[in-house]
Structure formats: C-alpha cells, structure tokens
Amino acid sequence: MFFSIAAAVMVVIIGFTGVKNSGKPVNDVLVKIQDQNGDYFTDQMEIISLMNAGSTDYVLGQSIEHLDLKMLEQRVESNPFVKEAQIYRDIKGNLIVKVEQARPIARIFNPNGPDQYIDEDGRLLPVNAKHTARVPIIETERGFSWERSLTETDYGNDILALLNYIEKDKFWSAQIAQVVIEKDGQLKLLPQVTKQEIIFGMPDDLDSKFKKLMVFYKEILPNKGWNTYELVNVKFENQIVCE
Numbered sequence: 001m002f003f004s005i006a007a008a009v010m011v012v013i014i015g016f017t018g019v020k021n022s023g024k025p026v027n028d029v030l031v032k033i034q035d036q037n038g039d040y041f042t043d044q045m046e047i048i049s050l051m052n053a054g055s056t057d058y059v060l061g062q063s064i065e066h067l068d069l070k071m072l073e074q075r076v077e078s079n080p081f082v083k084e085a086q087i088y089r090d091i092k093g094n095l096i097v098k099v100e101q102a103r104p105i106a107r108i109f110n111p112n113g114p115d116q117y118i119d120e121d122g123r124l125l126p127v128n129a130k131h132t133a134r135v136p137i138i139e140t141e142r143g144f145s146w147e148r149s150l151t152e153t154d155y156g157n158d159i160l161a162l163l164n165y166i167e168k169d170k171f172w173s174a175q176i177a178q179v180v181i182e183k184d185g186q187l188k189l190l191p192q193v194t195k196q197e198i199i200f201g202m203p204d205d206l207d208s209k210f211k212k213l214m215v216f217y218k219e220i221l222p223n224k225g226w227n228t229y230e231l232v233n234v235k236f237e238n239q240i241v242c243e
Helices: 002-022 044-051 069-077 154-168 170-175 206-224
Strands: 028-033 082-089 094-101 104-109 116-119 124-126 137-140 176-181 187-191 197-201 231-233
Touching (some): 028 044, 044 069, 044 094, 104 154, 154 176, 170 176, 197 206
Parallel strands (some): 137 176
Antiparallel strands (some): 104 116, 116 124, 176 187, 187 197
C-alpha cells in the first residue's frame, strides 16, 4: 500500500514538473552537428536561421509548450545537407538540436551547369560554398536522367553501389580519383597515384573486378614495373588485360 501511494505521488510530481517546464520560455538553442570526417556543410547560425524561418518566427523566448518541434525539425531538414534533425527540450529550458549531415561520396562534373554531390543514399546535393569534400569526380559522356536521386533508375543504383564500394574501402577510396561514364554506360576509372587507365566495363560484378584490379596493383605492377602499362582492363570474366 505504501509503495502504491509513493508511486502515485511520484507520478504527480513528475507530471507537475513537466507542466511547469513546458511553460518555460526557450532559454537557448544548442546545436550539435555530427562530424562527418571533419566535413561541415552547415553551421550553428544556419541551423538557427532555419528554425527561425529566416527571422520571421523567432524561437528564443517563446513558450516551449507553444512550439511545434516536428515543424522545427522539418525546417532544419529543408537544408539538403541535413540528413536528419532531432529537436527536444532539456530541464533548463534549452532546445537541443541534433543534426546528422548528409555524407557526399562523389561529385558530378557538369560542363553545362553547376556540379552536384552524390551522398551515400544516392541523393543529388548542390555544391556547398562552406566546404569542399574530397571525393571522386564523375565525368559523364551521356545525359543524366536523375532529378533528385540515383535510385530513380536501375543504372543509377548500380553506380551508387560502385561509389559506396569505393568509399567504404580504405585503399580504393584513396586510389580512385575519377569515374568516367561513357555513352554506352561503361566505365573508366582514373587512379590518383599510378598512371594506368582502368577499363571497368559496366558497374557490375564489383567484388570480382576489384579483386582482379588488386592483383594488378600487388602482383603485376611490382614485377613488371610501375610505368610498363598504360591501360588495365578488368571487364572480362576471369581475365586481366594489360597494355
């Protein structure tokens, strides 16, 4: 009986505290941006400006109970480099804003317009003046049919799988500097260090092709000489063609 009464009292106290805190004005806005390998494509001032709807709907000083936290999250997520935002209040009357950034894994070079980033989910992002990501460049000889994401087409999904494969491997992410998409959809990879052009074929059989390419770098080049070949072709099954 005693424990039941004590529990009921605690519920009342917690409820009263919650009501009391909900009526507090917002004391401060504390923004925590997730670091993506040292890349920051947004900052605290930009996040707060989005929450304030460009100085038309200030958050500071408002009663917490009158704030629509979901709407504020949507405002922050309108920034294309914000993958997800979580906003909640603490007991001191502060709004805590946790921001997860999008992570670019490639940059599309567009000779007829602005470049775009591709993030790990395939979304197309604008180039950001705050920061330049060190990612492979994609040059294409064919027109893109993607509006917002590579995932809109099967071929785009294959390209995204290739880019994520490169990005997640320490060696390949350091070695592959450029991906050239030819008119027929086949790929050429251009390395960062060695001079050989890599004929990759279609963006498929990734494990097999990269294993053959690793054999080329670890076994063939050290034995034959780093400047012996100008081209390595891994697109044929069970073959490595060096020229």
